[in-house]
């Protein structure tokens with residue numbers, strides 16, 4: 087159920103991720119009115135821009151008007167703050183689509199009106215987001231942190247065990263900013279497909295742990311174990327020495 091697709095070149099990673107997204111989009115839209123996907127922060131925005139927008143052949147195949155975009159995690163900062171995952175998606179994808187006068191996807195952000203400096207409404211922000219989240223996402227696009235975290239689910243954190251909430255807030259993220267909301271495992275387990283993007287030699291040590299036979303309990307390893315069809319798109323530097331069989335998409 088877990089496949090790893092590796093390429094020497096970063097442009098090939100972006101192009102292959104885009105082709106994978108298009109394949110799932112087409113399968114979903116053959117029988118549903120909308121394509122529901124979640125995106126993450128980190129370098130994913132840049133990969134999406136490169137693969138989906140700057141590549142004309144791929145771009146022509148995207149039915150942006152039928153996309154519903156959610157966030158697998160969000161930092162609890164204003165949407166125009168440099169730490170906002172929406173802000174990053176806006177900069178990388180939405181603003182580029184606007185500049186090209188292309189149709190925009192429907193994007194579901196946190197309710198910014200609930201943001202308080204003291205964090206007093208953070209639980210409500212998570213609850214409100216759980217109400218707009220569909221029961222099942224067609225695709226969740228994830229990154230892998232150097233510590234093995236994904237979404238805002240960090241190694242050893244109690245939220246790894248959360249089963250009753252679909253969206254939880256975290257007040258003590260080990261990576262700044264500390265206040266965030268995140269998908270929990272029930273959302274990841276309900277998805278139709280999951281895709282990780284991880285690039286650079288700096289990822290090889292954590293990928294070695296994630297893909298080794300010994301159980302590390304790292305969040306990314308737990309995602310691999312969900313049984314949801316999961317594709318990793320990596321560059322060869324990220325999987326150098328990692329005990330995994332790679333192929334091309």
Ligand SMILES: O=C(O)[C@H](O)[C@@H](O)[C@H](O)[C@H](O)COP(=O)(O)O
Pocket residue numbers: 126127128129130159228229230231232235236237238261283284285
């Ligand atoms: O919220 C965060 O702290 C980041 O968004 C983080 O989760 C990121 O997705 C990973 O660290 C992967 O980062 P790269 O995609 O840059 O490798």
